[in-house]
Amino acid sequence: MRLARLGDPGAEHPVVLHGDRVLDLAGVTNEIDGAFLESGGLDRVRDALPDLPAVEGAGGLRTGAPIARPGSVICVGMNYAAHAAESGALPPPHPVIFHKTPNTVVGPSDPVVIPPGSTKTDWEVELGVVIGRRASYLAAPSEAMAHVAGFVLCNDLSERDHQLATSGGQWSKGKSAPGFCPTGPWLVTPDEVDHVNLRLRSWVNGEPRQDSTSADMVFSVEHLIWDLSQYLVLEPGDLVLTGTPEGVALSGRFPYLKPGDVVELEIDGLGTQRQELRAYS
Numbered sequence: 353m354r355l356a357r358l359g360d361p362g363a364e365h366p367v368v369l370h371g372d373r374v375l376d377l378a379g380v381t382n383e384i385d386g387a388f389l390e391s392g393g394l395d396r397v398r399d400a401l402p403d404l405p406a407v408e409g410a411g412g413l414r415t416g417a418p419i420a421r422p423g424s425v426i427c428v429g430m431n432y433a434a435h436a437a438e439s440g441a442l443p444p445p446h447p448v449i450f451h452k453t454p455n456t457v458v459g460p461s462d463p464v465v466i467p468p469g470s471t472k473t474d475w476e477v478e479l480g481v482v483i484g485r486r487a488s489y490l491a492a493p494s495e496a497m498a499h500v501a502g503f504v505l506c507n508d509l510s511e512r513d514h515q516l517a518t519s520g521g522q523w524s525k526g527k528s529a530p531g532f533c534p535t536g537p538w539l540v541t542p543d544e545v546d547h548v549n550l551r552l553r554s555w556v557n558g559e560p561r562q563d564s565t566s567a568d569m570v571f572s573v574e575h576l577i578w579d580l581s582q583y584l585v586l587e588p589g590d591l592v593l594t595g596t597p598e599g600v601a602l603s604g605r606f607p608y609l610k611p612g613d614v615v616e617l618e619i620d621g622l623g624t625q626r627q628e629l630r631a632y633s
């Protein structure tokens with residue numbers, strides 16, 4: 353299933369996509385959040401299909417993030433060997449994590465404001481994992497998928513000076529500017545995508561940047577969820593970003609983003625994003 357949230361920021365309505373029809377979930381839930389996922393909400397949607405009313409004028413509505421604001425957004429760094437290399441690092445022996453503030457989660461095509469004074473705003477296409485069931489001290493990676501509600505496309509936007517030069521040694525300062533986590537368009541349930549082999553791509557102004565596959569991850573989705581659960585509690589509705597492949601501006605091969613640039617992202621089966629960059633005012 354593919355779920356989405358349509359409408360103005362803060363007033364999105366949950367929908368489910370069924371073939372080429374957009375169906376209203378108002379009779380099932382008023383939100384796609386941790387409580388909905390934890391209480392078997394996805395099963396209730398499945399049971400209600402296809403007898404749900406269509407959303408009138410869905411094509412004219414803004415697409416929001418497909419999940420409400422998560423409790424946590426946890427990101428994994430250096431999870432593709434070629435990206436670690438272009439960043440001047442070796443692949444880490446254990447997953448490296450940092451946080452984005454949950455209020456960075458916005459719609460997939462909302463404009464992105466470059467932070468004031470920034471000269472190093474960068475893109476990162478990433479496979480996002482939405483937690484559906486509380487995960488704490490999992491015994492093995494094989495238990496992880498039972499705690500996953502679905503997958504989303506994310507852009508882990510990054511300000512590299514804030515991440516590296518003035519970070520104080522931790523990356524979160526460079527990852528949490530307003531709107532720095534475009535998410536969606538859809539929350540896709542695991543039965544619909546082969547998450548171990550998904551093509552991830554990005555473009556800037558129509559020119560290709562990243563083109564890789566989730567098969568190249570250093571640590572698999574299952575390993576990451578198991579590993580994280582040894583150190584923190586993942587709660588329903590939380591979002592885990594699983595790292596970006598090579599082809600970002602940090603490599604020195606491409607210019608950083610400037611006002612007027614357009615970033616596009618795609619992951620097989622998870623939809624596309626398009627963001628126009630704007631100056632802060």
Ligand code: ZN
Nearest residue numbers: 476508595596
């Ligand atoms: Zn990232």
